[in-house]
Amino acid sequence: MWLPSQLPGIEEAMRGSGFQGDPKDLSDLSRPPMSAVVSLGGCTASFVSPQGLVVTNHHCAHGAIQLNSTPENNLIVNGFNAATMADEVSAGPGARVLVTDRFERITERILARARGKTGRAYHDAVEAASKAAVAECEAEPGYRCSVVDMYYGTDFHLIRQLEIRDVRLVYAPPDAIGSYGDEIDNFMWPRHSGDFTFYRAYVGPDGRPAAYSPDNVPFRPAAWLTVSTEPLAEGDFAMLAGYPGRTFRHRTAAEFADQVEWQLPSRVELMSALLAAVERATAGDADAGVRYAAQVASLKNTLKRAQGELDGLRRSHAVAERRTQEAAMLAWLPSQPDAAAIRADIDAAAEVIASARGTRERDQLFGLMQAQTQLLRGAMQLQRLALERGKPDAEREAGYQLRDEARIEAALRQAQRRYAPAVERAILAELLARHRALPADQRVPEIEAVFGADAASAAAALEALYSTTALADEAERLRLLAAAPPEVRASTDPLMRAAATLQQAALRLEDEDKARAGELLRLRPAYMRGMIGHARSEGRAVYPDANSTLRVSHGRIESLQPRDAVSYAPLTTVEGIVEKHTGVAPFDAPAPLLDAIARRDFGATVDPGLGTQTVNFLTNLDTTGGNSGSPVMDARGRLIGLNFDSNWEAVSASWKFDPRYKRAIHVDARYMRWIMARVYPAPQLLHEMGLPLDGADRAPAEADGR
Amino acid sequence: MWLPSQLPGIEEAMRGSGFQGDPKDLSDLSRPPMSAVVSLGGCTASFVSPQGLVVTNHHCAHGAIQLNSTPENNLIVNGFNAATMADEVSAGPGARVLVTDRFERITERILARARGKTGRAYHDAVEAASKAAVAECEAEPGYRCSVVDMYYGTDFHLIRQLEIRDVRLVYAPPDAIGSYGDEIDNFMWPRHSGDFTFYRAYVGPDGRPAAYSPDNVPFRPAAWLTVSTEPLAEGDFAMLAGYPGRTFRHRTAAEFADQVEWQLPSRVELMSALLAAVERATAGDADAGVRYAAQVASLKNTLKRAQGELDGLRRSHAVAERRTQEAAMLAWLPSQPDAAAIRADIDAAAEVIASARGTRERDQLFGLMQAQTQLLRGAMQLQRLALERGKPDAEREAGYQLRDEARIEAALRQAQRRYAPAVERAILAELLARHRALPADQRVPEIEAVFGADAASAAAALEALYSTTALADEAERLRLLAAAPPEVRASTDPLMRAAATLQQAALRLEDEDKARAGELLRLRPAYMRGMIGHARSEGRAVYPDANSTLRVSHGRIESLQPRDAVSYAPLTTVEGIVEKHTGVAPFDAPAPLLDAIARRDFGATVDPGLGTQTVNFLTNLDTTGGNSGSPVMDARGRLIGLNFDSNWEAVSASWKFDPRYKRAIHVDARYMRWIMARVYPAPQLLHEMGLPLDGADRAPAEADGR
Incomplete structure (x- = not known):
């Protein structure tokens, strides 16, 4: 997962794979041809015509296809094929095409005020500098900006993306082609899915991003990709550009060991236990079964993936290999300038990482008490929002800013369809039992204050909370969402009271977490410098872990x-x-x-x-x-x-x-x-992309001149 | 699946595959080397030394391995390796090695008294002649004889096998090697199982078969196989000899269609319904769950196999292909002598086959009412045995002869561990509901007499039968097994009364079935002659369907x-x-x-x-x-x-x-x-088979002279 700017440095390897161009031509992600590769926010896509035609996966466009479906014309079933541009339909107000046009290293600016600080202060200084840089960049309308961190705190970049907000659905095959095999075939080669869909990006008549309007015109991208008309075969060169989300390949050997020896096995065990608890609680209750179907599917998916990841890391001897690499780096390090300082930071980072192990069970359980519940999570979100609303928007906690409130409202509404009191109680009972089994110094006093310290108290507390709370009522949740912070804090609803108590723990744990994150942001660059330097000494280049950048x-x-x-x-x-x-x-x-x-x-x-x-x-x-x-x-x-x-x-x-x-x-x-x-013929799109209309290997004879 | 006698006729094809011997040398299954291939009754094995050493699958020897296991030495877990012949242990009184020494065509003798007859009379005449031939052959002690039917009534052969009754376990790897992958990998290539075990055949000092005795001596077979020491690779010639049980490849197109369009889909549907019924009835009852675990496993296996067979036959377009072959044969037939008579028989056979379709649902349900129950089946077996015991043994129905009584007793005992009244009632309720849904002319009056004609009557009858019968008591079942026939018939136990009524239906359906079987035995040879003749006209040889012969x-x-x-x-x-x-x-x-x-x-x-x-x-x-x-x-x-x-x-x-x-x-x-x-070294066996002791590609240096 190379940064485009790294490609000239690996030219030899690319040529070895069969690349026939000049890697320098690919090295600037803000210029053609790389700027043809765009983000949809979560998915990647690319321009394939000078008229803003975009191709991406069918599964990335599923929401847009669903949105335009009607009882008379279910586009999921039938597919969609706009005969002319006038027939193209909006992919929805939330759809985006993001075209990167700036990618700038701003490490000094981000770290200027952090230097000399440690822990939470280091974290907060980096966060404040990042927010300021984003705000400054977004002052110009039509752009979305972000600061990304390369090599875990080593380098920071400011990314600016043109934010196209009028995205239209152009062509989608039926779901039975676009997601043939669906969940059953997911991850299972050999696959047979026609997972593609076409969008078109539109902008205002002035060429600037604008909300959907009939007056808008197709966006004219600076770059677009040409579709090949040549055959493929095993061994052929291939390359791919996109916005991968997150990887962990540069974590330390201790973190690899924690992942393989504790995180994944404990996730498998906990997800299995929660699944069993939900299944017991929904047995014989078809309505509850339907309400928890999505959560069950998600638990099963998490379980399956954790088991797959565990099997794979064991099969690849990942822990042993990272230990070997790390030992080699530490053996090589003393020959380098600043070796002592680097080693000191590496050792300090290792201590921070080790310190998290002491509370990992507690942190996992406290997280799941919110992630796996509907009403309790809702109550805690309401309390937290009441707290954050007391601050200027820029200072609010991420996830509780103005831009997040619509999402919180949607979640509070959704709870209505996904909640059954007996099931939420069963989930909490399972998690609380595990919490009670923790050593005393790991247990959270606020959890004990709310749910007691033994099984009988927990059962009684759950009974009392869920039989008396008014939060099961959507109107009540929305009322509290709209209410002024003091009114929320004054709520006497028992679940709101419990959430207020638990929030004290949440804030304390969050503070511990941010302090640790700040320390690691400060210390990990030493580890990265060691690993990168050692790799370079052996002639190997190192790319940063994925972070949603191109x-x-x-x-x-x-x-x-x-x-x-x-x-x-x-x-x-x-x-x-x-x-x-x-x-x-x-x-x-x-x-x-x-x-x-x-x-x-x-x-x-x-x-x-x-x-x-x-x-x-x-x-x-x-x-x-x-x-x-x-x-x-x-x-x-x-x-x-x-x-x-x-x-x-x-x-x-x-x-x-x-x-x-x-x-x-x-x-x-x-x-x-x-x-x-x-x-499902779409000659107009083949023509637009300069492709043969009838599959014959020649340019189209006719042209519609659009 | 060629008869050895057919091999010289397919010499060209065998040489084409790479065979280097003379097919004539393989054509007599009662002479070397084919006589090295023996039956264990259900499994195949072969002699691999002049001292009666036999090799077969580990899973074929599982019973013998289990029999010799003790709490101190579990041979299933540990494997077994007899250091000397004196350490070899009995595979049990039921273990057999069957060495074929006669294979004789006796078609004329079998059909002599059947000619001119039809239906049930034809069936009974063939059965009587077969029983007489077997009895005559078995008059000489030490042999097991059977009459087998080739090409569905076209030809009959008498087979005589030396019945070696002292079989000993020599070497078995641990189960974790012998059945590595077990049920999970069953049918699932790639496999990794060391599924082999060695036996040795022993006979009395006089060389004749004898029950186990320390005085017995290793059997000296006329033929044994040499183990190859050369490598294998894709494309190498391979051949295999054995006793395949049953195939249906020469069935008519109508029978293929029935199998694909009704038998297999209905089996899938019914097995699923019975599984659901058992699962509902055992839910929350761990004891009942254990009692029905084997039956559930068997239902699942039947279901899985039926689905696999259905998928495979559809994938291979089996019905369409057989229709094409049959049409080609019928088009060719008129050019042949006796064409009209053959065609008349073929058409008559088709009518008999079609007639069975009218009652197939009924026959399936009535069969399952016995096959899937414990107590009802037991009651019906007791009534039937009481009936059959009134006849000379040779005239008793197969399955109810003296030789079968031990098996019946075992089944009556086993019911104790495999029965729960609520589950048997649930199974019957499911089957009875389906029976009530049949058209009136398919319903069985005796079933209606016992269980009524509507759901309420069935529920009441099941309640009455199962709450009052004494047959749930093993002692009572065994008392009735030992009782004189009139006493059995006079039993007032409600389930015995129900069985007496249902037996009338069983006998009537059996009679219909045998009449149909007799007609098909008489008429099918015409179909076979047509298919064989047409194949021969195209230069193709035809082997008979498998029937447990070599x-x-x-x-x-x-x-x-x-x-x-x-x-x-x-x-x-x-x-x-x-x-x-x-x-x-x-x-x-x-x-x-x-x-x-x-x-x-x-x-x-x-x-x-x-x-x-x-x-x-x-x-x-x-x-x-x-x-x-x-x-x-x-x-x-x-x-x-x-x-x-x-x-x-x-x-x-x-x-x-x-x-x-x-x-x-x-x-x-x-x-x-x-x-x-x-x-798990066994140098003594490698030596006995003339194989290198240490895996080196040379003869062993030392020899122990045994």
Whole structure:
């Protein structure tokens, strides 16, 4: 996950993979062609025409497709295909296309007031400087700005993005193509999903970002990608650009050990226990079952992912390898200038990390008491908001600023559909029992004050709280949301009183956490300098952990041997769609697709080697959450596919990239072209992208001149 | 699944696969080398030394291993390794090694008295002639005889087998090797199981079969197989001999359609409904849950297999293909002599088959009312036994002869552990509801007489029957088993009265069934003659459906592409054991195995291509239930492995052999040799088989002269 600016430094490796361009041309993410790669906030996308046409994953556009569905025309089922620009529909007021146009190192500015401080003060100084830089940058309308931290406090960058707010849905295949296989196939190569959708970015007549208006005009991007019309095969060069969210690959050996030996196993155990508690509490109560279905699905997903990550990190010997790397760095360090100071910081960071271990059980349980409840979390949010509203907006805690209030209101409303008192009590009973089992010095006095110190008290407290609180009533929650802070604080609702007590603990724990975060922000750069310096001494470059900034990965189309005697080919074909088709979602391929497959109506998008139409392909590119929709490009920078998933064996890649197992899953641009040429035809878009209309390998004869 | 006698006729195809011997040498199953292949009754095995050493699957010897386990020495866990012959232990009084020494066509004798008859009379005449031939053959002590039917009534053969009754356990690896992966990996290539065990056959000092005695001596077989010391690779010739139980590949297109369109889907639906009924009835009742655990496992297994068979037959377009073959045969038929008579029989057979469709729902439900209950089935068995005991043994219904009484007693005893009244009532309530939904002309009057014609009557009848019957008491069941027939018939126990009424229906349905079976036995040979004749006209030979007689299959070591983009290599390695190892059964590889793998202590059994120790391999050989333990041989007839499983995609092969999907799974003889050389050493057995003692590719230096 290289920063574009690092690409010239790894030119040799890129050429070795087969890259045919000049890495310098890719090194500025704010200029063409990299500026064709945009963020949707959570997903990646790219411009593919000079008229602001954007391609991303179907699953990234799911909300927009749902929003435009009506009982008469369910776009999820039917797909969407705007015949002309006038038929394009709004992706919703929250939809964004973010085009990066500035990426500036501002380390000195951010750290100027932090230097000499420690702990919480260091943290607060960095936060204040960051907020100030963002505010200054956002003073110019139409931009969203952020400060990002590279190498854990080593470097800070200011990023400015043009914030396009009029985003329209242009083309989406039916869900049965766009998410064929859905949750069942998720993470499971071989996949057969046509996970692509087209948007168009619109701006005001003045060319500046504007809210949706019929008067708006298509945005004219400085750069757009060309779609390849050439075949793909195993071994071909591939690269990918996008906005990966978060990785942990530069954590210390102690943190790796904590992850493998405690975090993941305890998460597996706790999620299993909570699932069992919810299942017991909803048994025989169909209504409660429906209310908790989403939470159960989320618990199962967390459990499955934790187990997958644990299995993967063990399989890759991640802890032992990091210990070896760290030991090698520490052995090399004394030969360097400033070695003693660096070593002192590294050792101090290790102590801070070790200190968190003493309260990790407590912190985990206290977090889950809020994350896994509806009413208690709501009460605590109301109390916290009442506290934060007493401050200037810029000084409020992140998550409780003015911009966050709509989200809090939505959550308080949603609780109405996702709450049943018996189930929330069962969840809390399970967590409280575990809290009571902690050593005395880890237990939270405020939890004991509210729920008592033994099982009988906890049961009585839960009974009393949930049988008398008025918060189960949506109107009451919204009333408190609208009420003045003193009125909220004065509420005598028993759950509001409990939340007020627990908030004291939350603030104290948060303060401890921020102090630790500040210390690590101050001390970790020494570790990073050691690791980077040692790597450089061995001729290796080091990229920073992912942080939602634009990154580039290069590699090849590559098969996967996940287990003894099992081999996965890197290209799937439409034959696999037919094999998986059962007629029942998520394996209900639509008739036009099955018919076109049966006719073998592939035209020029047919794979010459396989003699059939491909669907998805597999590369060894480096991805994580946030890379959904990332353009995959060939050696000449042409679009050959969209990233949309990764394989199960790669779940642990957020901590460790293991080349034997890490693959990324892409929808083949040829499948997209075939769907648009032969299955759900969109000749106007093929034409706009300069692609053959009928799948034949030639430019379109006709043109509609739009 | 060729009869050995057919092999000279397919010499060209065998040579094409790579066979290097003379097929004529394999054509007599009662002479060497085919007589080295023996039946254990349900499993296949083979002699591998002149001293009666027999090799078969670990899972075929599971009962013998369990029988010899003690609290102090659990042979299932520890394995078994007799240092000398004196240490070999009895596999139990029921263990058998059956050596075929006669295989004689007796069609004329069997059909002599059937000719001119129809329906039930034809059936009874064939049965009487078969029983007489068996009785005559078994007059000579030490033999077990049977009459088998080839091509559905076309040909009958008398088979005589030497019945060796002193079978001893010689060597078994621990269960964690012998059934590594167990139920989870069952049917799931890639597998990693060391599924082998050694027996030795003993006879009396006079060389004749005898019950276990310390005075017995090792049997000296006329033939034994040599174990190969050469490597294996994809594409190598392989052949396999064994006793496959039953296939249905020569059924008519109408029967294929019935299987795919009704039998399997209805089985899936019914098994799911019964599972749900049992689960509802055992919910919250741990004791009932334990009592029905085996029945639930069996229902699930039946359900899974039915679904797998259904998926496979659909995937292979089995119905359409058989329709095409049948149409081609019927189009060719008029050019043949006797065409009109053959066609008349074929059409008459089709009518008989069609007639069964009218009552298939009824027959299925009535069958399940016995198969899925404990007490009701017991009551019906007691009534039926009372009826049959009034006849000479030879005339009794199969299953109710003197030889069957011990089995019936065991079942009546076992009910004590497998019965809970609420669950049996729930099962019957489910089946009765379905019976009531049948059209009036399909409903069984006796069922209505016992359980009434509506839901309320059924509930009342079940309540009355199960709250008052004394049959829940094991002593009462055994008292009735021992009682004289008139006393049984006079029993006033309400469940015995119900069984007496239902027995009238059972006898009537049985009579209909036998009449249909007799007609089909008379008429099907015309269909077979048509299909065989048409195949011959196209140069194809046809083997009879499997019927537990010795068959040979030839082919190659072959990979499998079960789904789009998925490829399975044909050889697995010990690395896969390590990958699957979790420490929890069935993936708890024992320490000596893991240590030997870690040491890469492979010696001469290492695969030269893979550079590691192989475990299992995959061929395209034709197998079905009964082929467990079958020797797999190379082009020169040397033992290269033992068959023990097949792949999931091959579940439908009992109806249709589809070369894309049908594979057989074998334990590699090199893995067996390695386990015996380096992991749980048995140099005495390697020596007895003429194999290198230390895995080195040379004859043993020392010899113990046994």
